[in-house]
Amino acid sequence: MTADLFECVADIQPSREAMAEGAVLLRGFARPVEADLIAGIDEIAAQAPFRHMVTPGGHRMSVAMTNCGNAGWVTDRSGYRYDSVDPESRQAWPAMPPSFGALAGQAADAAGVDGFSPDACLVNRYQPGARMSLHQDKDEHDFGAPIVSVSLGLSAVFLFGGPQRSDKPRRFRLQHGDVVVWGGPSRLFFHGVAPLADGGHALLGRQRINLTFRKAR
Numbered sequence: 258m259t260a261d262l263f264e265c266v267a268d269i270q271p272s273r274e275a276m277a278e279g280a281v282l283l284r285g286f287a288r289p290v291e292a293d294l295i296a297g298i299d300e301i302a303a304q305a306p307f308r309h310m311v312t313p314g315g316h317r318m319s320v321a322m323t324n325c326g327n328a329g330w331v332t333d334r335s336g337y338r339y340d341s342v343d344p345e346s347r348q349a350w351p352a353m354p355p356s357f358g359a360l361a362g363q364a365a366d367a368a369g370v371d372g373f374s375p376d377a378c379l380v381n382r383y384q385p386g387a388r389m390s391l392h393q394d395k396d397e398h399d400f401g402a403p404i405v406s407v408s409l410g411l412s413a414v415f416l417f418g419g420p421q422r423s424d425k426p427r428r429f430r431l432q433h434g435d436v437v438v439w440g441g442p443s444r445l446f447f448h449g450v451a452p453l454a455d456g457g458h459a460l461l462g463r464q465r466i467n468l469t470f471r472k473a474r
C-alpha cells in the first residue's frame with residue numbers, strides 16, 4: 258500500500274535536474290496538460306501546415322516546422338528571422354493557445370525565472386532520422402528572457418553544450434512531457450538533437466513534437 262502510494266506520487270511529482278548554470282530539466286512538467294497541447298498542435302498545423310524549411314546555405318531541414326504566436330521563426334535562402342506572417346500563406350501565424358503560454362510561464366517560474374511571457378512558439382516535428390545540428394538560439398531581440406522547450410511524443414537525445422561550438426555537449430534523454438528551461442549564463446549555449454530513433458508513442462505515434470517558446474521581440 259505505502260509503496261503504491263509512493264510510486265503514484267513519484268508519477269505526478271515533476272522532478273528537477275540541473276543541466277548547467279541557468280539550465281534546468283523539469284521532468285514530466287507538461288504531462289498534466291498534454292491533451293491541450295496536442296489539440297493545440299493539431300489546430301495550428303491545420304492553419305499553418307508543417308513544412309521543411311531551407312537554410313541560408315540551401316539545405317532542406319530534416320525537422321518539419323510551423324509556428325504560433327505573434328512572431329514565427331523562419332529560414333530561407335535569405336537568412337534566419339522572425340516574421341509575423343507565414344511566408345507560405347501570407348497570413349498571420351495562428352494565435353498562441355492560452356494553455357501554451359500559461360505552461361511556458363509556469364515552467365519558467367519553476368526554473369526560477371519570473372514573468373516569462375513568450376511571443377513566439379516554434380513547433381518542431383521530428384520523424385525517425387530527423388535531427389537538429391548544434392546551434393545557438395540568437396535571432397531574438399533580448400537574451401534576458403529564457404528559452405522554454407517542451408518535448409512530446411517519442412523520446413530524443415538532447416545535446417546541450419557550452420558557449421563554444423567546440424564544447425563537448427552533454428546528452429540528456431528527453432521524454433514525453435519533459436520541459437527544459439535555459440537562460441542567464443546558459444542562454445546562448447549550443448544545443449541540438451541527435452537523429453530520432455524509430456518507435457511508436459501512445460499519443461503521437463511515430464514522431465516527436467517539440468515546442469520552443471521564446472521572447473522574440
Ligand code: SIN
Pocket residue numbers: 379381389406415448449450467469
Ligand atoms: C530547437 O533547438 O529549436 C529544438 C530543440 C528540441 O527539439 O528539443
Ligand code: FE2
Pocket residue numbers: 392393394448
Ligand atoms: Fe534551438
